[in-house]
Structures are given as C-alpha cells and as structure tokens.
Amino acid sequence: MTMSRSWSPATAAWIAFAIAALFFLFEFVVRIEPSLATDAIERFYGLSDAGFGTVASLFFWIYAPMQIVVGLLLDRYGARRFVLLGSALCASGVLMFALTAQPWIGGAGRVLMGFGASFAFVSALWLVNHWFAPERFALLSGSVNAIGMLGTAIGGVALSGLIDHVGWRAVFIATACGGFVICLLAALFLREPASPASGPxxxxxxxxxxxxxRAVFGDARTWGIAVVGLLYYMPVNVYGGLWGVTELVRDRGLTPVRAETVVSTIFWGIACGSVAGGWLSDRLGHRKYLVFAGAVLTGAAYAGALYLPALTEWQLGALLFAGGFFGGLQMLTFVMAKEGQDNRRVGTVVAFVNMIGIGGALIFQPLVGDLESLAGGDLRVALLTVPACVVLAAVIVLFVPEYRHPAHQPGAPRPARHG
Known part of the structure; x- marks a missing residue:
C-alpha cells in the first residue's frame, strides 16, 4: 500500500479500472468454463446431462440473489476489501471444483465461484463511478463490459484448445491461479476511491x-429501467447463451463448430458496441434515445438472422455481429439507473438492475424450450420471443424519463480523496 499511496489520483484511478476489469474478465471466464469441457466433466464426476446442468447452474442461483447484498455492502464499506474477498473466493471455488472427485464438493465449489463472482461487475462499475468524472461513466462502464465479452469470445476458443491438450483439470487449476494473482494485485495496488463509503x-x-x-425498490423509474435491461439483454441470454447454436444446426444446416463460430460474433459485436455506445452517449450527454434506437436495430438484426431465407454463414455472422453491436447499448441502462440515484446508492441500484437481468436468463431460457414444445418442435417459432422482447424494451424505454441526479451532473463536486 505504500507504493499505491504515492501515486497521483489519475494513476490510482486507472489502476483501479484495470484491476476491476481483470476481475470481471476472470469472472466471465469462470462462468463459461464448465461448458468448454462438458463431456469430460460429466465422465469425471459420473453425471448425466441433467446432473451437469444442475451443478453448472448453481453459479447463477447464488450469483443473482447476491447482487443486492453486494450493492449494499459496496455503498456502505467501499470496494477494495470485496474485490479481494470476491476474487479469492472465486479462485478457491475453481480450485475446489478441479481437485475433488466428489460431485457434491464440485457443486459446493461452483456455489463458491458464484458467490465470489457476484462482486465483480458491480464492483467494477462502482469503482468507475467513484474514481472518474460522471461524463466518463458510460464509456468506461462499456469498456468493462467489452473486456468481459472479449474474454468470452477469445478465452472460450483458447481454453478449449488447452483443454484438448492438457485436460480440463489442469486448465481449471491455472485459471484459479489467475484469480489469486488478481487478488494479490488488488492487495498491493488497489486504492479505495473517495466516496460516501470512505467518509463519516x-x-x-x-x-x-x-x-x-426503499429508494431503489420504491422507484418506478428504476423498475422501468431494470425491465428494459432484462428485455434488451434477452437475445444474449437466450440466443447467444443457449439456443443459438442449436437453431443454426437444425434450421441452417451448420455443423456445431461452425455454428459456435457464427454465434461468437454476437460477443464481438457487444464488445464493440458497448464501447462505441458509451463513447457516443458521453459525447451527447443522453442515454434514453440511444437505448431506444439500439433496441430497435437489435431486434431487426436478430429478426433477419432468424427468418431471412438462404443466408450464407458470412451473412448470418454479419447480422449477429450487428445484433451484438447494437445490443451493446444495453449497458446504458445501468448508466440511466445510476444517474437517477444519489451517489450513496450507486452500488445498490447497479446491482438491482444486474440482478433483474441475470434473473431473466432463469426465466427465458426454459420458456423458449417450453414454447418450442408447444410449437411442435419448431424452434424458430419459439425464438420469435427474441426480437419481440427487444422491441418491447424499445417501447417501454420511451416512457422512462431521462433524469440525472445533481451528483452525476458534469462538474459535480467530488469528495476529497482518501488513501
């Protein structure tokens, strides 16, 4: 801590951004890692497909409800100690998962991963809010999201290759070591920003x-933004996260490997769109109509990818990249939500919107499966919900007032710095 105290506030701010973004990247890799070695993990633990799905989903069952707890803790006590705790626990969970042969211990490890990972995204946005000026929040929060998406797009391919060469357990152990390195970096270099949490x-x-x-749950505007975020993120949760590869294999005749490659363009698009949308939003000083336009264009791109006939792989990839790019503007829902609340509640409101969005995956992923059954096995009919939900998000956001709390106005006074 002696070295970090000697840095200028600008240097400390960028170091905090880098460490928080690394933690979010690590969390995203941990989130998807079991899906890269499904068959090997099932054989190792003696699990069926259903059993594996249950173990893997334990991550989200603890991650989602922890969001509000995380937000309250950050607003009260600051982020540094929870970045340390979260990264250490998440890494410990990965290590536990890799070193045991007992499914119940592996499941406990997955719970520990979800518990630790629950601090990553909200901590990153909390640090960005309190280290940087309000007019940079959209760009920098979008950059955090882009780093996580690139981790999904690149890390999935790289780790899959490593798993083929050295086995999933060795890769998981190396991943855990990466988490402990992030914890060490945070211990050595992460400073607490000036914030209501650092003062009396x-x-x-x-x-x-x-x-x-009371301020968050009782605010109709915040609820409206959370619902917009949930519906806007639905294509990623449902198509990118579960049903996209299946749809391309069944209806477009792609091989699973080619389908995976095409679906990965969604995440490349989100990475680019999160940064571009954040930059444009900060330049214009507006969020609402960018969210509206982005949602409309996202819906159009997914509708084209799903229902235009005789598309080549390149055309499918281009449409899904566009869906991801315009879908990246969903990050602005977090900006809208936090700008409606006092600085003392930034963590809580960001966590609330994130919790609602993550909860959407638990609803919509099985819902599409049920709709497919009702449609006689026609997945494309069930996936009408994808563009429909995004268009509904565009309609709802028109009724959400664009408001910026005085604490988030450009040039708003910042608290004195604390070491």
Missing part, C-alpha cells in the same frame, strides 16, 4: 439498508 457514516448499518432498499 451519516446513519447506522440498518438505516443504510432500509433507506437504500
């Missing part, structure tokens, strides 16, 4: 929880 507490812990939950 205006109320007790119970009052903090009560007031924060």
């Amino acid at each position: 507490k205006a109320s007790g812990a119970a009052a903090h929880v009560r007031d924060s939950l």
